[in-house]
Amino acid sequence: xxxxxxxxxxxxxMVLNMGPQHPSTHGVLRIVLELDGxxxxxxxxxxxxxxxxxxxxxxxxxxxxxxxxTDRMDYLNPLGNNLVYCLAVEKLLGLxxxxxxxxFRVLMVELQRISSHLVWLGTHAIDMGAxxxxxxxxxxxxxxLKIFEFVAGQRMMTSYIRIGGLALEPPTGWVERVEKFLKxxxxxxxxxxxxxxxxxxxxxxxKGVGYISAEDAVAYSMTGPTLRAAGLAYDNRKTFxxxxxxxxxxxxxxxxxxxxxxxxIIRVAEMRESLKIIRQAIDKMPAEGPIRTEAPGIVPPGRxxxxxxxxxxxYHFKIFTEGFSPxxxxxxxxxxxxxxxxxxxxxxDGSPKPLRCHFRSPSFINLQALPKLVVxxxxxxxxxxxxxxxxxxxxxxx
Amino acid sequence: xxxxxxxxxxxxxxxxxxWSANAIEEVIEFRGETTVVVARKNLRAIxxxxxxxxxxxxxxxxxxxxxxxxxxxxRFELQYHLVSIPLRQKVRIRVPLFGNDxxxxxxxxxxxxxxxxEREIFDLFGIQFTGHPDLRRILLPDDWEGYPxxxxxxxxxxxxxxxxxxxxxxxxx
Numbered sequence: 001x002x003x004x005x006x007x008x009x010x011x012x013x014m015v016l017n018m019g020p021q022h023p024s025t026h027g028v029l030r031i032v033l034e035l036d037g038x039x040x041x042x043x044x045x046x047x048x049x050x051x052x053x054x055x056x057x058x059x060x061x062x063x064x065x066x067x068x069x070t071d072r073m074d075y076l077n078p079l080g081n082n083l084v085y086c087l088a089v090e091k092l093l094g095l096x097x098x099x100x101x102x103x104f105r106v107l108m109v110e111l112q113r114i115s116s117h118l119v120w121l122g123t124h125a126i127d128m129g130a131x132x133x134x135x136x137x138x139x140x141x142x143x144x145l146k147i148f149e150f151v152a153g154q155r156m157m158t159s160y161i162r163i164g165g166l167a168l169e170p171p172t173g174w175v176e177r178v179e180k181f182l183k184x185x186x187x188x189x190x191x192x193x194x195x196x197x198x199x200x201x202x203x204x205x206x207k208g209v210g211y212i213s214a215e216d217a218v219a220y221s222m223t224g225p226t227l228r229a230a231g232l233a234y235d236n237r238k239t240f241x242x243x244x245x246x247x248x249x250x251x252x253x254x255x256x257x258x259x260x261x262x263x264x265i266i267r268v269a270e271m272r273e274s275l276k277i278i279r280q281a282i283d284k285m286p287a288e289g290p291i292r293t294e295a296p297g298i299v300p301p302g303r304x305x306x307x308x309x310x311x312x313x314x315y316h317f318k319i320f321t322e323g324f325s326p327x328x329x330x331x332x333x334x335x336x337x338x339x340x341x342x343x344x345x346x347x348x349d350g351s352p353k354p355l356r357c358h359f360r361s362p363s364f365i366n367l368q369a370l371p372k373l374v375v376x377x378x379x380x381x382x383x384x385x386x387x388x389x390x391x392x393x394x395x396x397x398x
Numbered sequence: 399x400x401x402x403x404x405x406x407x408x409x410x411x412x413x414x415x416x417w418s419a420n421a422i423e424e425v426i427e428f429r430g431e432t433t434v435v436v437a438r439k440n441l442r443a444i445x446x447x448x449x450x451x452x453x454x455x456x457x458x459x460x461x462x463x464x465x466x467x468x469x470x471x472x473r474f475e476l477q478y479h480l481v482s483i484p485l486r487q488k489v490r491i492r493v494p495l496f497g498n499d500x501x502x503x504x505x506x507x508x509x510x511x512x513x514x515x516e517r518e519i520f521d522l523f524g525i526q527f528t529g530h531p532d533l534r535r536i537l538l539p540d541d542w543e544g545y546p547x548x549x550x551x552x553x554x555x556x557x558x559x560x561x562x563x564x565x566x567x568x569x570x571x
Contacts, residue, residue: 048537055522056546060553091429218457218483221511234458234483329428332479332490334460345477347465356547360461360479368514397537 013041018382020049025386026123027393031370038378043371047364050397058357062323063089064163066357070344071157073359074395076116079108079148080337081359082161087242087333088344089163092326093298100289101165102244107178107281108151108160109335110274114185115144116338117267121192124264124387128205133195140188143181150174164299165292175282182279189271196264206261210373210385213258220369224340224362225270226389228254229262236336247284248277263388270338298324323352339363339390363395410434410489413453414444421447426492433490441493442503448480448489449508456480456489459509462516464523468549473497474525478505495525504530522547 019030028049034042054073058066070085071078083105090097097105122137145155151170152158160167196202212222214230227234235252237245253269255262292299300319301312318324328350334343340362347356366389373385410432411425421444424435436444448456461479472494480489493502504527505512516527517536524545527533535542544551 048535048539051537053546056553091431094429216510219510221459221509221515223458232483239483239486240488330431330433330465330477330490331429332431332461332488341460343461343479345461345463345479349467355467356463356465358461358463360463364514364518365511368511 016379020046023127025393026391027396029367029386029391029393029396031382031386033379033382035379038380040374040377040379040382043374043382045367045370047367047393048397050393052398054398055357055359058354060353062352063326063354064319064323066354067162068157068159070359071159072394073361073398074337074339074342074363074392075156076119076392077112077337077339077342077395078157078159079112079161080335080342082159083109083243084333084335084337084342084344084359085346085357086161086163087335088331088346089326091331091333092329092346092348093163093295093324095164095293095295095298097165097243097293098290099244100286101291101293103281103285104166104170104291105161105243106245106248107278107285108148110277110281111144111147111178111181113274113338114271115141117271118144120267120338120387120390121264124390125196125202127383127387128202130196130199130202133192136188136191136195140185143184147174147177147181150177162292162299164295165290169291175285178278178282182275182282185275186272189268193268197268203261205380205384206259206264206388208257208259208261209377209381210260210388211258212369212373216372217258217369220372221365222340222369224337224366224390225263225266226340226366226369228252229266230258231256234341236334236341240334242333242335248280250277250280260384260388263390267390325350325352334360337362339392339395340366359398361395361398363389363391363393364398367391367396410454410487413451414447417447417451418443431488431490433492435492435494438493438495438502441491442505442508444491445478445505445508448491454487455482455484456487458483459505459511459515460488462505462512462519464519464525464547466523466547466549468497471496474500474523476502476519476525500524501526501528503528504533506530521545524548 014035016033016035018033019025020028030046032044033040054069057069067082070081073081118137118141122134125133148158149155151174152160214232217227217230231254233252233254238252250273253266297315300316305312306316326348328348330347332345334341342362343360345358346354349355374382414421421440422434426433448454458481460481463477465475467473474495476493478491516530519525520533521535521537
């Protein structure tokens with residue numbers, strides 16, 4: 001308890017622990033709030049409850065083994081994590097990826113983006129008191145998870161994107177299933193919008209809440225929908241294209257209000273843009289072609305080859321026992337995750353295990369601007385702010 | 399490396415060289431990425447220059463991390479990844495630090511976003527940042543001993559293994 005001077009004389013402030021067990025902190029985040037009545041005077045986030053030392057574990061694994069660890073950081077965007085790690089290692093190795101694999105990667109991460117935004121929309125709506133939207137969002141997310149299960153055998157921790165390409169050839173009928181999803185989804189997004197965009201409670205809780213200026217957002221290294229809601233069209237897919245994103249025609253939605261409502265509008269618009277990208281990826285996809293690059297000793301050979309060629313068998317054995325050794329050096333790859341700029345820094349000393357593997361996780365960096373957003377606002381707005389920054393605690397703590 | 403990338407690099411390096419002839423110790427080009435090696439006494443000034451120079455405009459501190467090259471010396475390498483949103487450029491700044499003196503100027507006054515990134519490096523590597531407003535552990539508990547991402551910190555940790563676990567570890571060769 002401390003005493004503060006207010007307009008009506010000295011008043012007592014209260015320190016409130018929000019979390020770590022609090023449903024609207026989306027995991028285990030603790031925020032120490034100093035309150036004057038219901039107004040937030042100070043907010044200090046306290047993290048690390050989910051710290052699992054993934055970066056240290058990566059140093060003890062071979063390059064291909066570490067892929068499975070990346071899935072488990074941002075558990076709403078496992079394919080994006082696989083992708084950024086593989087891009088960094090491929091850069092280190094100087095590998096070129098076949099076009100067909102690149103389009104498939106784009107297709108997969110865009111599906112993942114929609115599924116991540118759906119979880120965000122559903123859980124954020126529940127935080128704001130709209131229960132039914134959650135059920136509708138998870139209904140569509142389930143369809144995406146089934147699509148992932150169909151192609152990779154796993155719903156969430158797919159580890160489908162591998163160094164040099166993809167794990168498996170997509171099965172027959174998979175693309176048709178994605179097409180079916182594409183046909184259904186636009187009307188479903190309209191449905192969410194009809195429930196929320198004009199909703200008076202929704203507007204009252206989000207409009208004008210959690211403002212941050214564009215200058216502050218950049219200074220605090222914020223990226224993703226939060227930065228775009230402040231008016232800066234910084235999207236890695238456009239600014240520093242990877243995986244042939246430069247061949248796709250899509251818009252980067254921006255707003256200038258920079259409040260929680262603008263972030264909601266941007267995420268919904270991004271879902272529609274992702275649908276556009278998936279459509280183009282299916283149309284552009286070459287019918288035939290390799291899904292893995294030809295790199296003996298680095299990328300595992302196909303099953304058929306392994307059974308007929310002695311050399312392929314030896315490479316297969318060596319890749320899975322001792323791994324491969326990239327040249328000494330460093331590489332930093334960035335992708336646009338649903339939450340912002342996701343980066344992976346890999347340093348090699350020429351041995352089969354990474355010397356250092358660091359992830360620039362957007363949740364961690366965006367979260368540090370939270371005090372900037374909530375100070376001076378009401379305690380109920382803190383929940384709206386945490387929600388619209390869209391943090392995933394697995395990504396924050398790693 | 400493509401033609402446009404190599405031109406970008408030259409702009410960054412030339413911009414810094416034009417400002418101060420001996421600000422840069424070394425320039426490394428690897429896989430289309432530019433690494434500028436600077437001495438730690440110049441770090442703050444170079445960071446300010448990178449942010450404010452009209453030809454550079456590195457307004458976003460994308461990432462900051464550290465590499466431990468133990469037992470080599472200088473064992474620590476701080477890696478700052480800068481992005482210029484208006485000019486679409488990227489550069490990496492590397493600062494080597496000796497193991498017996500891991501202290502460097504904080505970049506929080508230049509980019510406030512460096513705050514948690516530097517706390518993370520302090521937490522996991524034990525690098526001290528002078529001028530940091532709030533240098534505390536961030537991911538690990540406050541009473542944690544040691545800096546786990548250092549190479550001389552074992553993956554399994556230092557702490558005593560509970561009695562049940564020793565039964566399995568003792569038989570290990």
